[in-house]
Amino acid sequence: METTANSSTKTQQVINPSQLLDHWQGHRSLTRRVIEAFPEDKLFEFSIGGMRPFGEMTLELLAIAAPGIKEIATGKTVEFNEKIDHGKSKAKILELWDEATGEINTHWATVKPERFQDKIKTFGQYEGTVQSSVFYFIDNEIHHRGQGYVYLRALGIEPPAFWER
């Protein structure tokens, strides 16, 4: 009976937790390829219109993703901290990216499906629900990655296809 109930619940989900994790990690996999596509010096120095170099944007994304889901999973407030030691090394950014991938998977597994509608405050200040916060994390990454695409095009570099995850 319990199996039937669970399976029925899953069928009714607009998007279930496992699909949402895949969706998020699919986007993170694409962002990783965008980071890889940058020549190392351009990653930390190239910018347009006074915006941050893409490398700095990735520090924001790193400061949000794993710490954000850890905060959701554990209920313990995390301070937003994008001052990450990277020594202007692309390899270091990618290493941190991959560590975050594992951390996200680990914490995600502990978030029960019924928690996604819970009201929370991320980084001690941003009010929302678990679902709205997760979608904000994802959308913010898509937004900045789209900016990275323009940087790559301006540098004469073909970015990875948007639809490949």
Added chain:
Amino acid sequence: METTANSSTKTQQVINPSQLLDHWQGHRSLTRRVIEAFPEDKLFEFSIGGMRPFGEMTLELLAIAAPGIKEIATGKTVEFNEKIDHGKSKAKILELWDEATGEINTHWATVKPERFQDKIKTFGQYEGTVQSSVFYFIDNEIHHRGQGYVYLRALGIEPPAFWER
């Protein structure tokens, strides 16, 4: 009893259909403000790195959003068509944008919650589920709007805040 069952189903949703519509329309409202922020000539002519002007990107977004959800709602294949007559008029683009807002709401209301996991093929060619297609529509808009932000910054124009929907 039915009320109880419905309310229990809603509670268990990671994101329910009404929230997903608000999420989508919130993004569309922000994109509308990004279109508005462009000087009319720059909307159709300014570009970076050989990419399309932002006005052309909005034609893609218009070709996807309302036709896409109409296809999902009705089950009738729609041809992807971004050859939209706009006469290089920002007012026309905004008018089409607002028409699409209403069409999306109308068609969305007819999509039953249990349909989001159905397998479909959008525009007769892109395989996915209803939910993955809707998220693709939204993500693609965020992606191109992020590019519009770079164009605006390159033009010395402050874009609307990303977190305001």
